[in-house]
Amino acid sequence: MQQMNCGSVKDVRIGSDVILYGWARYIRDHGGKLFIDLADRYGIVQIVFEGETKKRAEEIGKEYVLKIQGKVKRRSKDAIDKDNPTGKIEVIVENFEIINKSKIPPFEITEEKEKYLPSEFLRFKYRYLDLRRRKMLNNVLFRDRITKAFRKFFWSQDFLELETPFLIRDTYDASGSRTFLVPSRIHKGKFYSLPTSPQIYKQLCMIAGLGNYFQIVKVFRDEDPREDRQPEFTQLDLETSFKDEKYIQHLIEASIKYVFKHVLGRDLKTPFPHIEYNVAMEKYGNDKPDMRFKNELVDITDIAAKSDYNIIKSIAEKNGKVKAIVFDADYGSKNAKLNEKDMLDLVEKAKGWGLKGLTWLYFKDKGIRSKPESIAKSLESVSAQLIKRLHPKEGSIILIGADLSESVLLAGISKVRRFVGIKIGKFDTDFAFLWVDHFPVFERDELTGALQPAHNPFVAPTEETVKYLDTEPEKVLGKRYDLVLNGLEVGGGSIRINKPELQYKILKKMGLSDEEIQKSLGFLIEALSYGAPIHGGIALGLDRFVAVLAGQDDIKDFILFPKTKKNESPLDNSPDRISDKRLMEDFNIKIEKPL
Secondary structure (H helix, E strand, C coil): CEEECCCCHHHCCCCCEEEEEEEEEEEEECCCEEEEEEEECCEEEEEEEEHHHHHHHCCCCCCCEEEEEEEEEECCHHHCCCCCCCCCEEEEEEEEEEEECCCCCCCCCCCCCHHHCCCHHHHHHCHHHHCCCHHHHHHHHHHHHHHHHHHHHHHHCCCEECCCCCCECCCCCCCCCCCCEEECCCCCCCEEECCCCCHHHHHHHHHCCCCEEEEEEEEECCCCCCCCCCCEEEEEEEEEECCCHHHHHHHHHHHHHHHHHHHHCCCCCCCCCEEEHHHHHHHHCCCCCCCCCCCCCEECHHHHHHCCCHHHHHHHHCCCEEEEEEEECCCCCCCCCCCHHHHHHHHHHHHHCCCCCCEEEEEECCEEECCCHHHHHHCHHHHHHHHHHHCCCCCEEEEEEEECCHHHHHHHHHHHHHHHHHHHCCCCCCCCEEEEECCECEEECCCCCCEEECCCCCECECCCCHHHCCCCHHHCEECEEEEEECCEEEEEEEEECCCHHHHHHHHHHCCCCHHHHHHHHHHHHHHHCCCCCCEEEEEEEHHHHHHHHCCCCCHHHHCCCCCCCCCCECCCCECCCCCHHHHHHHHCCCCCCCC
16 A cells, blocks of 8 residues: 555556645535545545545545555546546545644635635634645745745756855944844843844855855844835845956846746747836836836926916926826727726825825827816817827827936836736736846935935945046936836845945945944954955845736735735734843843833
């Protein structure tokens, strides 16, 4: 008698004796026979109880853990389940054992329809049950295959798989990410920090001469709750020495091509296209444009200033910006991708994305139209100029946004662009990769004019722009590159600063004092002074990358034990208070005013 998993029973001969272990998922009593779908990680197989075994089996409840001994039998033609890989066979039970009983599950594990899913809180509280659902299990298996494929690729490229520490000193983070702090029991009053990135330590690996490094690693960021973020997530992180950005980008492309081939079974076209940061901002409004559709933003500020439409005219006259975007939506036809209700809903969404308003027009009978008609009427004097610049087609939707702050306008209108583009669904490809290159090292605050870092302080400036560091630092561009997939940033990296003098100077420009530099990053600057090689790397957000490849939106469905939108874990009720006694005895910490 052979022990099998539930998914492999289909591969044995009819009449074979097998032993199975699994959970009782579906239970159906048909009078003379009791049918149970036995489930494990590998699949589901129907087991049949008859006669004496049927009487004994009537005490079995949902999610009971069973050991089954039985004989494999071919199902009759009318009983075949074509949707199940084991649907042509069943196992007639000769003996069985209840390994463990189960309480009634708090939600239906067998139901896969999204609208019947329990609340996120309940799913996360009983995550170990949620993970038994076939969709969730498939997500886990899919992620595992992608992770293994990446590992195999980088092993084949002579990369060392190394581990950087989790308990580190609290270092300066210019990206705005707050760190989680860990108090030390031995060194009372002192703290470790959990890394927001392995950044500094992988640079130290390059200074150590280790050459090619990668790891699949957890990182931690104490950010305000956001829909698409988690306080702990996983990166594919790598660093290499004596290479330039082109090498790193080609390496990542090759690794992703390998994943597509060995996991998705499809060929991926490489190299990926490139776009400069400033061009991406100008044409698409953000630094991670969704290139599944090509609709570009068009500046119509000069035209708006000449119109009688006061909403956009006043913005243009006050040195604000007015941008338009056109979509071929077949508006007004039977095949319309968008209707009037969609447009009114979009106007409300745009307000939530920071735009004070959104004007929508449509092109019909060679003219610009609107609802209400008064908007188009106020644009009559400039309609010919708009048509010439925007090139609308019959049924096109024209969206116009305006704001005194260009950054606010771009942030909002770029979200409008992606939302409408996805809704219309005229994609050039289902997976649109893009490299965005040469981000600014510094930026000016629009309100105060103060210089502030645009990213982390370790990005090497380009040879062409480093000359502006002392005089016009906002013109300094970094050897930084982001990888974008379907409008989502899935990776980011750069060539690093390898000269201690330049690293020190960049930190000073970012507003750190000598004392702050020495206290926070002095050990890195000292390490750079011992012959640091040219080095650079990248980190891919594995959770998001896997979700996009699976065609799903929520990264939490690809994390074993995620946190809620409030960064809480219903499973173990973390974070939680620690007793005053333990805080004082172990860490010499006293909470003065508990919140």
